Amino acid sequence: MSKVMSAKEAISQHVRSGDFLFIGGYVCRSPFAAIHEIVRQGIDDLTITRSNAADDFDLMIGAGCVNRFIATFLSLGVYGLGRCFRRSLEKGIPHKIELEEYSNLSLPMMLLAGATGMPFVPVKDMIGSDLMKVKSFMGDDKYKIIDSPFDGKPVLLVPALNPDVGIIHVQQADENGNAQIWGIGGDCQYGANASKKVIVFCERIVSRETIGKDPSRTIVPAAKVVAVVEEPFGAHPGYTPGFYDTDFSFGYQYQQASNTEEGFQDFLREWVYDLEDRTAYTQHYIRKFGLAAYKKLEAEFDYSYPVSYAY
Amino acid sequence: MTSKAGEYIKPELMACCGAREIKDNDLVIVGTGFPTMSANIAKYTHAPNAVLMQESGVVDAQPKRTALSVGDPCLNPGAAMIGGLVDILGMLLQAGWVDVGFLSGSQVDKFGNINTTVIGDYDQPKSRLPGSGGANPIGSMARKTLIITLHDKRRLVERVDFVTTPGYIDGPGAREKWNMPEGSGPSVIITNKAILKFDSETCEAYLASYHPGNTVEEVLDNTPWELKVAEDVHETQPPTEEEIRVIREVLDPYRMISVYEKKGYV
Numbered sequence A: 001m002s003k004v005m006s007a008k009e010a011i012s013q014h015v016r017s018g019d020f021l022f023i024g025g026y027v028c029r030s031p032f033a034a035i036h037e038i039v040r041q042g043i044d045d046l047t048i049t050r051s052n053a054a055d056d057f058d059l060m061i062g063a064g065c066v067n068r069f070i071a072t073f074l075s076l077g078v079y080g081l082g083r084c085f086r087r088s089l090e091k092g093i094p095h096k097i098e099l100e101e102y103s104n105l106s107l108p109m110m111l112l113a114g115a116t117g118m119p120f121v122p123v124k125d126m127i128g129s130d131l132m133k134v135k136s137f138m139g140d141d142k143y144k145i146i147d148s149p150f151d152g153k154p155v156l157l158v159p160a161l162n163p164d165v166g167i168i169h170v171q172q173a174d175e176n177g178n179a180q181i182w183g184i185g186g187d188c189q190y191g192a193n194a195s196k197k198v199i200v201f202c203e204r205i206v207s208r209e210t211i212g213k214d215p216s217r218t219i220v221p222a223a224k225v226v227a228v229v230e231e232p233f234g235a236h237p238g239y240t241p242g243f244y245d246t247d248f249s250f251g252y253q254y255q256q257a258s259n260t261e262e263g264f265q266d267f268l269r270e271w272v273y274d275l276e277d278r279t280a281y282t283q284h285y286i287r288k289f290g291l292a293a294y295k296k297l298e299a300e301f302d303y304s305y306p307v308s309y310a311y
Numbered sequence B: 001m002t003s004k005a006g007e008y009i010k011p012e013l014m015a016c017c018g019a020r021e022i023k024d025n026d027l028v029i030v031g032t033g034f035p036t037m038s039a040n041i042a043k044y045t046h047a048p049n050a051v052l053m054q055e056s057g058v059v060d061a062q063p064k065r066t067a068l069s070v071g072d073p074c075l076n077p078g079a080a081m082i083g084g085l086v087d088i089l090g091m092l093l094q095a096g097w098v099d100v101g102f103l104s105g106s107q108v109d110k111f112g113n114i115n116t117t118v119i120g121d122y123d124q125p126k127s128r129l130p131g132s133g134g135a136n137p138i139g140s141m142a143r144k145t146l147i148i149t150l151h152d153k154r155r156l157v158e159r160v161d162f163v164t165t166p167g168y169i170d171g172p173g174a175r176e177k178w179n180m181p182e183g184s185g186p187s188v189i190i191t192n193k194a195i196l197k198f199d200s201e202t203c204e205a206y207l208a209s210y211h212p213g214n215t216v217e218e219v220l221d222n223t224p225w226e227l228k229v230a231e232d233v234h235e236t237q238p239p240t241e242e243e244i245r246v247i248r249e250v251l252d253p254y255r256m257i258s259v260y261e262k263k264g265y266v
Helices: A007-014 A032-040 A055-062 A083-091 A106-115 A188-194 A208-213 A248-258 A261-273 A278-289 A291-297 B010-019 B034-044 B085-094 B135-141 B216-221 B241-251 B256-262
Strands: A020-023 A046-049 A066-071 A098-101 A120-123 A144-147 A154-159 A165-173 A197-205 A218-220 A225-230 B027-029 B051-054 B100-104 B107-109 B118-120 B125-128 B144-148 B186-190 B194-198 B205-210 B228-235
Touching (some): A007 A225, A020 A188, A032 A165, A032 A261, A046 A055, A055 A066, A055 A083, A055 A261, A083 A248, A106 A188, A106 B085, A165 A188, A165 A218, A278 A291, B010 B186, B010 B256, B027 B085, B034 B051, B085 B135
Parallel strands (some): A020 A046, A046 A066, A165 A197, B027 B100, B100 B144, B205 B228
Antiparallel strands (some): A120 A154
C-alpha cells in the first residue's frame, strides 16, 4: 500500500494543534522540511521532544508553535545559545514555553520504554543533581525515587513517553514506510517507535526489494508509518550522511537573523512563509547562493562493500 | 612551523594536561574542541589504544576534518561503530565501561559541580543556557571526569547557581548516598592558570599546580573561595617536544586551537 504524499498532505492529515510530537535528528537528519511545513500551517500548542535540539527546535519555539518542550539541551552548536529559546524563557517572546528537563540518557531511555511498552524505566543519571529539583508540567510524574526492590539502594525511575506523532527524516524508505538510516542515530529509532504513528520524510523512495537487500538498516517497520514524503535536501541546513553536508554558513545566517526578533521574523518570511514547499525552498537557496554553493554541500561517494544476507 | 617545546600557547598546554589524565586502553567520551584534542594527543603519545566516543552514537571515529559538534558529518565515515544515544550513554556509560569523560561549563564550583542550565533564578533566568545534554550522565557515571574552564570569578564559583552535572555535590558521602559508581567523580579542573585536584577527605578542589607564567597568588586572587594549596604545589609540566610535534604536525596543522586564545584561554 502506498502512503506516499506531499509534505503539505502529511502534516495537515496527521498533525494537529495540541499534539505531542517526537521530532528526530541529532545534527544528523533533522526533518527540517517537516518543521517548516508545521510552521507554515500555523499548527501550535505543541508539545515537542528530542534529545539535543538545535536550530530546528529553536525555530519552532520562535515561530510560536510550541507550548511545552520535554528537553535535554538546545543550542546552535558553534553558533552559541539558541536565540529564540532564550527569548522565550528569559523574556516570554513570543510566549514562555514550559520546559521539562531531562538528560541525554534519561530522555532516550524514556522513549525506549515507550517504544517497548514498558511503563517506566530506571536510570542512573539525574540523581543527586538539581534536575531533580525542577518540575514543570509533568509535576511529580517527572520521576520517582524508590529503594530498589532488589538491593534496597536508591534508584530513579522515569516514565515512558508515547508521543502522538513521530516525525523523522531518513535516507530511504519504500512507499509503504519501511524506513532505513545509516550514520549517527541520536534517539531517532526509539522516538519513532515510541510514537503512536510515524511520518517518514526521506531523501529517496526505493523499492521494497531494495529495502530487502539490506533490511538491518530499517529502523521503523511500515506498520507504524502513516505517511511517506520524498523530500530531497529535506534536512538542510542539517546533513544526511551520503547525501549532503551540514551547511555551516547557513547556520551562521540563522544565528545572525535570530539575534533579533525582527531578524527572525524576516528569516521566517523568507525561508518558510513565502515558500510553498521544499522544492521552492531549494530553488530559492540556489537562486540566492548559486548552484555552486548547493553543489558544494553534495556528499562525495564512498560506497561500503555490499553485504549479503543469503544462506 | 618549527616545533620547539619552549614555544606554545596556553590552549596547547591545557590540551596536554587533559591528555596526561588518559591511560592506554581508556574508553573516553569526548565533546568538541579541547577534549578531542586532549584525547588525540594521548592516543598519539602514551595511550595509542585509547578509544574516543561521541554520545551521539559514535565509537572510534576517524574524522578527516575538525568535528564542530558531537553529531558532525565527519564522524560518520570510518568509525568502528555507530548507534545512538542509548548505545553510548546506556550500553557503555551506564553499564560501567567509560573511563574518562570531559566536561566544561559556564560555572564550576569547588566540589566540581557544573552548571550548564541557567545563570540566576531557574524560573526567571538572567541567562538561559543549553541544559544538560549528555553532561549529567557523564559526570554521574564516568570513572573519572575532567573539567575544563576559564579561571576567573565568574566561571569558578563557590556554589553553582544550578547543579546540572553532579561533581561531589555538597561534599563527602554525597555521591555514595545517591548510589553513584564507587570511586567515580571529577578528578581535575584544568584552567588557563592552573590544575586543581580534589581532596579525598573534603572533596574540595585544591591547587595542585600552576601553569608556567602564572603564580600561586594569581590563582588564589582569581578563585572566589578560599582555595587550599597542595604542600607540593609546583609548576605544571610544559608540553614536551613530542606533544607539541603531535599537535602541530598531526592533529592541528592549521592551528585551529588558537581560537581558544580569543576566548580568553591565555
